[in-house]
Amino acid sequence: MEEKALIIGAGTVRRYFSEDDAIGIVEDVWRWYGEGKIAMPSKITTDMSPLGVDGWFNSMPSYIQPCGAAGLKLVGGYGGNHALGLPYIKANVVITEPATGRLLALVAGDHISNLRTGAQPAVAARLLHPQAHIVTIIGAGSQGTMCLACMEKALSLREVRVCDILPDARARFIDRFPEKPYRLIDCASNEEGCRDSDIIITITTADAPLIEMAWVKPGAVVFTMGSFTEVADDVVLQADFLGADHVGQSLHRGNLKTFAERGYITAESIKLVLPDILAGKIPYTYDPGKRAVVQLVGMGAPDLAAAKLVYDRVRSDGCRDVGVFDMNA
Numbered sequence: 001m002e003e004k005a006l007i008i009g010a011g012t013v014r015r016y017f018s019e020d021d022a023i024g025i026v027e028d029v030w031r032w033y034g035e036g037k038i039a040m041p042s043k044i045t046t047d048m049s050p051l052g053v054d055g056w057f058n059s060m061p062s063y064i065q066p067c068g069a070a071g072l073k074l075v076g077g078y079g080g081n082h083a084l085g086l087p088y089i090k091a092n093v094v095i096t097e098p099a100t101g102r103l104l105a106l107v108a109g110d111h112i113s114n115l116r117t118g119a120q121p122a123v124a125a126r127l128l129h130p131q132a133h134i135v136t137i138i139g140a141g142s143q144g145t146m147c148l149a150c151m152e153k154a155l156s157l158r159e160v161r162v163c164d165i166l167p168d169a170r171a172r173f174i175d176r177f178p179e180k181p182y183r184l185i186d187c188a189s190n191e192e193g194c195r196d197s198d199i200i201i202t203i204t205t206a207d208a209p210l211i212e213m214a215w216v217k218p219g220a221v222v223f224t225m226g227s228f229t230e231v232a233d234d235v236v237l238q239a240d241f242l243g244a245d246h247v248g249q250s251l252h253r254g255n256l257k258t259f260a261e262r263g264y265i266t267a268e269s270i271k272l273v274l275p276d277i278l279a280g281k282i283p284y285t286y287d288p289g290k291r292a293v294v295q296l297v298g299m300g301a302p303d304l305a306a307a308k309l310v311y312d313r314v315r316s317d318g319c320r321d322v323g324v325f326d327m328n329a
């Protein structure tokens, strides 16, 4: 039987996958997950640092019934990459045929991963606080940039405040958005950035308490997205609602990890389960008096769905500019 796999590079992915695609995919995949149409075990982290490599990577498998795709996102963070001119986060996606396991494609995953990461707070904000006008982004790196690229498509923004420990990172971030219908403010202090903000996003490489609850106004939604601790204890402990894209994974990684380890929270503490809200299983109405803290830890399924979308588009365009590998050769 013929077995031909495509190797789809970064340039092709960029041509076939946009911010709007990512927003649509994240929303669809979260809803499908809430509807029970996706099999997705929790991701597994391989930490290479004890063996001398400054890096870790996650293996993120899923089967997405509505897409007809089974596969794996492999994504890691590599401490030495910036010095080499590479992004901190590197990703690839493997797509297989669900019924047979035949390899369909190996897809360059950086652009997909970055866009789907940016689409997450865009979809979550539209769901939890659709009238939000003021957004604060703490962490002006690759993922923070993508968050704004997607947020500006999903919300009607009046003001965006960017915070980062590095002034250069803030300046580069601002340069990435030269033409915009909202004010983009360089904030040297996180407190200044957070006060009176509707949506606060933490997306840094820090392992530190970056924000305090006194800076979070009633009605605000905080999205924590970095891989380690990003808020002071009171932000989680005094939140009116805790939420997550994936409850199981959120207890084991990211900002909520140490809260679960210290016994402050359990799965039952996380009430705003975004896939369940989208699937209509949990009612939700925005309450301007309440503060929500929501961890967007990231799932592998949106990347697989995005890679499959690119694969389908490449094939319907006659497989131009991609490698075709005969698996029987």
Ligand SMILES: NC(=O)c1ccc[n+]([C@@H]2O[C@H](COP(=O)([O-])OP(=O)(O)OC[C@H]3O[C@@H](n4cnc5c(N)ncnc54)[C@H](O)[C@@H]3O)[C@@H](O)[C@H]2O)c1
Binding pocket: 077, 088, 089, 117, 120, 138, 139, 140, 141, 142, 143, 144, 163, 164, 165, 166, 169, 203, 204, 205, 206, 207, 208, 210, 225, 226, 227, 228, 296, 297, 298, 299
């Ligand atoms: N949740 C998800 O779905 C998801 C997906 C991909 C990456 N991530 C995580 O997002 C984080 C950022 O990744 P990236 O690719 O943007 O990295 P990056 O290196 O491009 O940017 C990180 C930024 O954080 C800033 N920073 C570090 N410490 C800080 C501090 N104490 N205060 C303020 N800013 C600080 C850095 O100066 C830098 O500008 C990482 O933890 C990564 O693992 C999450």
